[in-house]
Amino acid sequence: MEPPVVRIHLSQAAKDQLTKLKRQTKIDHWNVLCRWAFCRSLAEPAIPSPIPIPADSNLEMSWNVFGGSYSDILIIALKQRCHNDNLGCDRHTLASQFRLHLHRGIGYLAGDPNLKKISHLIEIVNSRKETQN
Numbered sequence: 001m002e003p004p005v006v007r008i009h010l011s012q013a014a015k016d017q018l019t020k021l022k023r024q025t026k027i028d029h030w031n032v033l034c035r036w037a038f039c040r041s042l043a044e045p046a047i048p049s050p051i052p053i054p055a056d057s058n059l060e061m062s063w064n065v066f067g068g069s070y071s072d073i074l075i076i077a078l079k080q081r082c083h084n085d086n087l088g089c090d091r092h093t094l095a096s097q098f099r100l101h102l103h104r105g106i107g108y109l110a111g112d113p114n115l116k117k118i119s120h121l122i123e124i125v126n127s128r129k130e131t132q133n
Contacts, residue, residue, distance in 0.1 A: 001071070001072045001075050001076075002075075002091075003063035003064075003067065003071065003075055004063075004075065004078060004091065004094035004095045004097075004098045005063055005095050005098060005099075006062065006063055007060055007061070007062055007063070008034070008060060008061050008062070008063065008066050008099075008102070009055030009057075009059075009060045010055070010057050010059045010060065010102075010103075010106075011053050011054050011055065011056055011057060011103060012054070012056045012057040014053075014057070014059075014102075014103050014106045014107075015057040015058075015059040017106050017107060017109075017110035018030055018033050018034070018059070018106060018110075020110055021033050021106075021109055021110055021115070024115060024116050024117065025115070025116075025117055025118050025120075025121065026117065026118065027118060030059065030061060031061055031065050031066050031068065033106075033109070034061075034066055034102060034106070035066065035067075035068075035070065035074070036105070036109065036121055037102060037105030037106040037108070037109050038074065038098075038101055038102045038105050039077070039105070040105040040108050040109055040124070041100075041101040041102070041104040041105030041108065042077055042078070042081050042101055042105075044104075044108075047085050047087075048097070048100035048101055048103075048104045049100070049104075050096075050100065051100075053099055053100070053103050078094060078097065078098055078101070079094065081097070081101070082094060082097050085097075112124075
């Protein structure tokens with residue numbers, strides 16, 4: 001399945017937030033934190049604000065590193081979200097929405113005062129499940 005982007009370039013603000021999250025959660029890999037952040041944003045009902053996001057940090061990764069064995073699932077989730085939001089699924093829209101969701105999710109995780117360790121990520125998922133039931 002074709003990814004929305006080949007390389008992911010993060011903003012300096014996102015890199016700083018990820019550095020904080022690495023320190024708090026003890027998750028050593030950027031890509032794992034980015035997957036959590038992307039999924040966190042997808043779980044929000046609102047469409048992310050279409051704000052310009054600079055690619056001004058030295059932190060970048062390939063889609064394959066970001067997605068890992070979940071690559072196809074993440075692409076499908078992004079396409080489904082774009083479809084649900086009536087945005088279309090052309091390559092430009094997918095790339096733009098991916099970037100917006102990733103950065104918004106990083107901001108959500110970094111701004112969560114309860115997120116102090118890995119187990120708190122699981123608690124976020126479980127609490128969302130409970131509110132949906």
